[in-house]
Amino acid sequence: MLTKDEKGERIPLTIADSDAKAGTVTIVFMEVGKTTRELGLLQTGDSIMSLTGPLGLPTHIENYGTVVCVAGGFAVAPVMPIARAMKQAGNKVISILGARNKELIFWEDELRSVSDKLIVTTDDGTYGRKGLVTEPLKEILESGEKIGLVVAIGPSIMMKFCAKTTQPFGVKTIVSLNPVMVDGTGMCGCCRVVVGGQTKFACVDGPDFDAHQVDWDLLAARQRTYLEEEKQAMENWQCQCGKHS
């Protein structure tokens, strides 16, 4: 969980990489709202008020045989350490990296370096294969190759459709849920998701869950709770930035 300053909000971001010797962690984020845009303006040497982690349960790593890792856009950041660990555990790793367009393809070479095979897709065809990540995913499953596990991380709609794609094949699929969070330590219940009919806190019971058991509609609805306030915050901020520039 990260907070920029005393007036800032607490937001969950994944630790994509770390270097214990150098004493650093790497976090990748997409600029989508006020907080992330403010973070984007920080320069080397600047500081943020608070960073705490690692939180949640670690991804379970095992030799499944062949693992397919699907990364939607900047979610290549949380996928990277998982793909790397799966490879180190002896899995054959097939990775699919998809984004809306060429500009949003990120860490392609990094992901390729830990995968046996990498397929890149863009929605508009400006790079790699034109189409959605679910298409090569379906082809892999239809090819008859034995897949032990699928890991899919990205926007919730993408994870939902990956789940729908793998379900008929009965392949175990893990997703990393991304509801709104406040403390991230299990004290408030803001991040409630329903998995297998049971209420879970994504921050302490997750963020990894069985994709075929997730109530996707509920997740999407709860993620929309503060759309109005997010818009208001952005407008306010842009207005203030305008005054200072």
Next chain:
Amino acid sequence: MPRQEAVARAKNFKEVALGYTPAMAAEEAGRCIQCPKRPCVAGCPVNIDIPEFIKAVRDGKMAEAVTVLKKTNALPGVCGRVCPQESQCEAQCTLLKQKAPVAIGRLERYVADWERENKAAMPPGAALPPPTGKKVAVIGSGPSGLTVAAELAKKGHAVSIFEALHVGGGVLMYGIPEFRLPKEIVQNEINFVKSLGAELVLDAVIGKCDTIDELLAGGYDAVFLGTGAGLPMFLNIPGENANGIYSANEWLTRTNLMKAYLFPNYDTPLKVGKKVAVIGGGNVAMDAARCALRLGAAEVYIVYRRSEAELPARKEEVENAMEEGIIFKFLTNPTKFLGDGKGWVTGMECIQMELGEPDASGRRRPIAKAGSEFVMNIDTAVVALGTTPNPLIAATTIGLKTTGHGTVVADETTGKTVKDKVWAGGDIVTGAATVISAMGAGKRAAADIDKYLMGKK
């Protein structure tokens, strides 16, 4: 005690109780007859030398009053505001049966506030003893942790307080609202604890960043668990995960810790509808309801399954809530939440209750009256049923004994757990209780930890 007038105060987050003037304080302090029995002292969970500090106030010796108070109580500004004195010191006061007990709580607050505003007039604090070379890890910077840290630091031990959040204070910051306990006061009290030599490490989630065993292996001679009871309880009825339904923890944390009442100046929002139902009858429910009013709700309800007589909240907080216009629906229990089909709550189906024979808690058991279902139209609900300990510490610490409620087993007198070098106190042991009882547990544990560290056990 003068208070902000009800209608005005329900629209702001400023403190409700305005505090004594010097004249009022002197007059009230003069009422204490300095009786030789001093039953008030035993009634205080931290045994403050009450008649002594009151005498000093009566005689205008404010610095002395502060010194007496702070000898036994590291957080007087907090206690003077949130202690249920009416069931503690004041309930034992010799004057109780005559006119009225001495307003000990109000006087405590007066002294603490005086100290904050007159720091320059205070003599330098007593010199700390030489360092003992012993290191103690305190987990949690709420009332019990802060008390343990203060007591052990005063004895010369090196104390590190590990706090999971980005600011210290625990429930004092995230739970109790600004208008009952200003956050500036909490931080001031924490600074006092730090001035005694205790170190506060923020963003440290013990159980994730380090385990208790790692702390002990890494050089700490003792560990105190003061992580409280921060896991929210839900009703577990259909529709409870709809947008607009919050646990009281989320509601209060967004409001008080993250200052959602100042959005968009502060970034954390809170969606407050027009008709808010708070389910529960304790202090937390009162706090949540009174926050709802201040956040702009048009109608705020307390929905409680027993009757007014059984409300666990402090009478003073119930009175404040009623004065501010909160509507109390007694003998009412929610059975289901209704939604608009787009994820938002629009109503709460309830059933009326009646009281039967007492249950395990000694209070009359609420029984549903068949056929009495009705719907309350609401757009926001806050579930304030109570909390239990966050399971993280127990789940990551080998050798700790816990109960079925998730609380850690510890000796009542010493706070010692069954795990070597580990003590515990406050809500993690008792379940959700009061700030002052957590402080009392902290004092007892600190005394025992000190004995152990100095080889006297």
